[in-house]
Amino acid sequence: MNKTAAPLADLTQYEMVALESSHNLADAHAHQWQSAAERDVIDMLPKLWDESQTLTQAELDRQFLQNFFDFHGQTSMAANEGRSWLSYAASISMGIIATHLRLSRKSVTLIEPCFDNLYELLAHNELEVSSLPEDIVFKSPDAFAALALHEVGDALILVDPNNPTGSTSFVDDGERFRAIVRFCARHGKTLILDFSFASFLRGRRPDVYEILDDSGVTYLCIEDTGKTWPTLDIKCGILTVSADIRDEVRDLHTAVLLNVSPFAVRLLADFVTASKNDGFASVADVLDANRQVLADAIEGTELELVRPDSLVSVAWLRLHRGTATDLQERLAQHGVHVLPGTHFFWSDHRQGESYVRVALARDPEAFARSAAALRKVLTTS
Known part of the structure; x- marks a missing residue:
């Protein structure tokens, strides 16, 4: 049996321990097997390698x-060059954003709950960070009015869809999102958006960059491949910024890195195309199947699925008895690893003691075994 010392310092440390287990339901990276279309890309690896050496990085x-x-579906940005830069991971992009905010001496309001490394990157830059409960932006009847009543810092950081809950502003043809943008533009707030889980919106996201540019708001957006495509953590983060801060953010980006591996970029381009050709079914179908297996596994236990706005690659579970800290440790003792809800509530861990997060991006057969192991602990301990 594996034992995890609890509590650990942050969620990534829980994920690192889980990497040693065959029942790793902790990290949200894409660990499922490749689809048939994606296997075709893998069969072309020698060709992709040669092309990566022949074509220019640009x-x-x-x-x-x-x-x-x-x-x-972000057609305005697909045709727009010069305001998007690549990095090895979304966290690198967030680190650049945190540096920009520190140099700009901006106070920050960060959504809660969210993955705690966002808060850590801000705190490490000695930024003043206040909390914004996600219901204010994602559940209020009037997001503009709700934000106006909340004390928002110079910069507003949202994760949309949110990790871990799946809550999103894209539930009404983008009207809620437009209200958030309108608030930030009118009140001179810098809007920072983490779209790392946006693939799972399945076509519900409008052209956000057109909306942002038309509004005149200052913005920085993060996109990511690592949560979507099973590429053994060959991944790419994308940082896109508004025209008014392009030069200053570019200088920060070039201080960090020159380029992402040309082979990684070439491979990922074809993985994206493969998903487009199969209608995203190879990813979405796996998540849907695993979500149902999980629902069956926890039926009649102290856990229940929290219904998400968007079917992202993680499940947020409410705990009806005990604490998330105790449950995570109990599961870990039997080799089953989930994330406690505590650290997602970065301003007050106690708020997360009634939740745990389970990653769904796994091979269905392996996930079924892990779900069975989860149920065994829940029903016998």
């Missing part, structure tokens, strides 16, 4: 960005 980056934004 050509490869341009093709990847066009494929990526086209897949997400």
Whole structure:
């Protein structure tokens, strides 16, 4: 049996322990097997390698960005060059944003709950960070009015769809999102959006960059591939910014890195195309199947699924008895690893003691075994 010392310092440390287990339901990276279309890409690896050495980095980056934004329906940005830069991971993009906010001496309001490394990156830059409960932006009848009643810092950071809850502003043809943008534009707030889970909106996201640019708001947006495509953590983060801060953010970005591996960019471009060709079914179907298996596994136990606005690659579970800290440790002792809800509530861990998060992006057969192991602990301990 594996034992985890609890509580650990942050969620990533829980995920690191889980990597040692065959029942790793902790990290949200895409660990499922590749679809038939994606296996075709893998069969072409020697060809992709040679092309990566032949084409220029600029050509490869341009093709990847066009494929990526086209897949997400972001047509205005697919045709717009010079305001998007690549990095090895979304967290690198967030680190650059945190540096920009520190140099700009901005106070920050951050959505809660969210994955705690967002808060940590801000805190490490000695930024003043206040909490914004996600219901204010994602559940209030009038998001503009609700934000106006809340004390929002110089910069507002949202994760949309949110990790871990799946809550999103894209539930009404983008009207809620437009209200958030309108609030930030009118009140001079910098809007920072983490779209790392936006693939799972399944076509419900409008062209957000057109909305942002038309509003005149200052913005920074993060996109990511790592939560969507099973590429063994060969991934790419994308940072896109408004025209008014392009030069200053570009200088921060070039201080961090020159480029992402041309092979990684070439491979990811074809994975995106494969998903477009199969209608995203190879990813969405796996998540839907695993979500149902999980629902069956926890039936009659102290856990229940919280209904999400969007079917993201994680499940947020409410705990009716005991605490998340105790449950996570009990499961870990039997080799089953989930994330406690505590650290997602970065301003007060006690608020998360009634929740745990389960990752769904796993091979269905392996996930079924892990779900069975989860149920065994819940029903016998």
